[in-house]
Amino acid sequence: MHNLWIPVVAIFAVAGLVFGSQAYSEAKRDAHIAAIISESLDSQAPAEISHLQRVNKGYGVCGDYKLSGAESGHFYYNSATKRLALGTDAPLYHDNCEGVAN
Template sequence: MHNLWIPVVAIFVVTGLIFGGQAYSESQRDAHIAETISERLNSQAPAEISNLATVNKGYGVCGDYALSGAESGRFYYNSNTKRLAVGTDAPLYRDNCESVYN
């Protein structure tokens, strides 16, 4: 019975590392998106992002952003190419996010 606990504990540790690493990676991605939006819009304050939706089999993110100056809008970010489209009139946004919000 004692030998049974070793594989069980190992499975839980590996599972924790996998899901913990994924959560950490997503939080880094979100921070990078917020920083990139702030830079693109020449804002000193970081953007706040919300209503995130994963598109394109996990390679893209659609969402809303808000800046401290009451400016807000929508964005699309491609995690693979690191391309950002700000605003609903951007072609990348229309191609990837219109169906998510309509």
């Protein structure tokens, strides 16, 4: 019976590491996107991002941003090319986020 617990514990440990690192990676990506939006808009305050939707097999993110002022809008970020598009008029946003349900 002792020999059965070792593989079970090992499986749970590996699963915890995989899912934990994925959650950490997504949080880090979200913070990076918020910082890039703030920098692009010359804002000292960090942007708040919401309604995130993964697109392009996980390489792109569509969502909404809001600054501490009244400014808000939509964005698209491509994690492979590190390109950011702000606003629904931007060609990258139009090509990747139109028709994506938020």
